[in-house]
Amino acid sequence: MKKIKYYAALYSAKITTLALKIFGKKVPYYPGVIAQKVDKNFIMSSKKPSLIIGVTGTNGKTTVSTMLCDYFKNIGKAVVSNDGYNLDTGVAASLVKHTNIFGKLKGDVWILEVDERDSGDIFSKVEFDYLIVTNLFRDSMKRNAHVEYIFNLIKKNLNKKTKLILNADDIISSDLDKYNNAQYYSISKLNTDKDKQESKMCDIRYCPKCGNELVFEYVRYHHIGKVKCSKCDFKNKKAKYVANIDFNKNEIIINNDKYDLITNSIFNAYNLLSVVSLLYELNYPYKDIKKGLVNLKVDTSRWDETVVNDIKLNFILAKGQNSIACSTVFKYLKEEKDDKTVLLMLDDVEDNIESTETISWIYDADFEFLNDDKIKQIIVGGARCYDYKLRLLIAGVDESKIKVIPSEYDMPELIDFNKSKHIYLLFEVFALEKATEVKNNIIKRMGEINDKN
Template identity: 25%
Template sequence: MQLMDRLRLGAAVLTAKTVTFGVRSLRLGAASVLPGEIARRLQPKLLQLLSCQVKQGVILIAGTNGKTTTSLLLRTMLERQGWRVVHNAAGANLENGLMTALLQNTNPIGTLDADFAILEVDENIVPKVLAPLQPRLILALNLFRDQLDRYGEVDTISRRWGQAIAPLPSETIIVANADDPTLAYMGQQLSQNVLFFGLSEPEHYLDEIPHAVDSIYCPSCGTRLVYQGVYLSHQGDYNCPNCGFHKPSLAIASREWEQILIGLYNKYNTLAAVLSAQQLGVDEAIIRDTIANFQAAFGRAEELQVRGKHVRILLSKNPVGMNETIRAVNEVRGERQIEAESRQLAPVLMVLNDRIPDGTDVSWIWDVDTEKLVERGGTLIVSGDRVYDMALRLRYSQPEIDSKMNLVVKEDLKEAIATALEQTPAHETLHILPTYSAMLEVREILTGRKIL
């Protein structure tokens, strides 16, 4: 490292640590973004200079859904193997957040002591950070439409990813979702070491392709794909009748790994973390024991005990995510009804916000199959900044006026939560489906403390 770069790095680190101390001391936030934003103005090469010090390499995790759960699962496996891991666990996944996470683990002169760095990366900035990070492993989870006011279509994003990954060294490991046609095609075009994960469990096929489907046309020739079955959104078993493009062979057998948490989407997260851990040299005994004892990250199928009631928070921030949480909730509620037909169902609380972390365009709720939740019946409570948008969507989901749904609208979130808890019978589970900023509010109300 040249002298000038070293001096600038030292100044950037000192400034970042001072800003972090000030922000946290004044309780202005978690300081997960601002230190990195200021530090990179002092040292523009900050991301490169810090990441190159990671002894065994950077693990970059990208995708629309599942980054936090997969990252936490993989991190736990690596740490149990005895390695020191840096991780942007606060969820700040833009450039300044990545820098802040690395800075927090350096000494005052900018030396970083870590075996691995797990960095969750916003799908839109992947092409910008690949060159400075030079990751050892890239984990591509999925691509769905998300925050329509910010991002383009999934085909555009996957094409940009492929173009940015292509110049990386041949020994770079790419772990990609074979059930996602856009990512499968991208992986097949790369010269690096590409490994695919996915499901081989037809019993989990959906009855029909959901409305929230993004990529059902062949990424090679544009012909509509033929699906033998769909697991969620456009993810499934497919082939192109025109050019022969098809789901690639899997490097991991899905049936050999148990389901963690609630929801089929978490099976994908499990497989992604397992395959990545195997490539990085984690012992299989550690992998299996970690899965068996894994606890959800905040807001991602997280379970709490509040006032003697069982609460499960299921982050729902885009059409695919909410469809899958509805699917999971319906499975649980259906099982409870079968156990005792006379049992009162716990309500479901849906909280819709339109702040910057959520995306300001909430038109995506009309792509959600809320009809499947409404037809189950019971009480649905809605709240959040866009409470009436959510209420209207649910009302339009009613097949007829005498639907079994009881819709309760509460503008005040605290009142909504109190009502939901009050109406939740003992031994039942209150499911809360919030968008991202709403999830942070819900957790603060339930636990009495902030996350960020």
């Protein structure tokens, strides 16, 4: 009976895949919806690759998962992946896609991005060999409640056989080692690290062991850094994989092995370090890792760069209703040395469908980083553009720099290219399609510059 239900689910999902293709509908996760409706145990009943790797955490999941997929494909492995569809329906759809009508799956490694909020459901259906937890920060209040809530969800549902790859510089997520075998990675002190918090936000200020105040030796961003308890022996875990970074040379040295950085941001340095740490744990030699990571790039849905007529456009993800994600990007912009124009598309798409008046995250986010002389113009679009303008004014930004417009599609027309030749478009994660159209319109205007001169 179990086999009959499984094959009924598989064939139903395959027919759904074909129908979606015929009608030109791009809903890659939907076959997974059908498969699980027919057989709720579809994921558990399916054949699986011999190596199963999961990636979860607040930020960086998609980038790390994509890097791992690219690496294994580059070395000739057959990869099964949920392609960023990180709920259980996406997991099921990845099995449908790579399983033939006889129930045989073609794949050497299964790489799954796991939504941290949905991790309990997925962990109950998939036994991971390795799990990378990139970090844990506060996220959307409406969806994720509090970072401790997410920590406990992961802790409660982890399979004890799963080996964890954890960021030793994140004292929240690295504390998951109490329940599983783990290895850690870390980045040595940087000259940009601070001796005190620049941000208003810090998700952990008191020791989880004894409740006394934590003391930071240095802060990288938010609660990432080197820390110890003022009373007991609680402190950062000792890392097996330690990196030193030279942004001027665009390189990261991990345990004396040299790799090229994929971008000049600390966040992607951590992403790369997590990938390399996992590959070392899998006993891949340095030469093979180096070769497999050649020409590695961040997914263009997360970060992209275009240059036209000596004008540069950077397209950067900044999650809506996620004060940490926005603040880290704002800080990155402040540290970039050239004059710039910043476009903000931060309205949460889901919030537009099911609206909430909860805008407290805007006041958590460090808009103060945008109060910078090198930022010549800030253009804000979307239904909440006036809320963002008020927050920018509270942050001390000169009102003459701020332009607001309710329709994001009209934002490109407000750019004054005489003020700067570097444009940054920051967009919310679920607004990719709209943001891409805005990006293309900006590029079109960039191409017209010489025509007008």
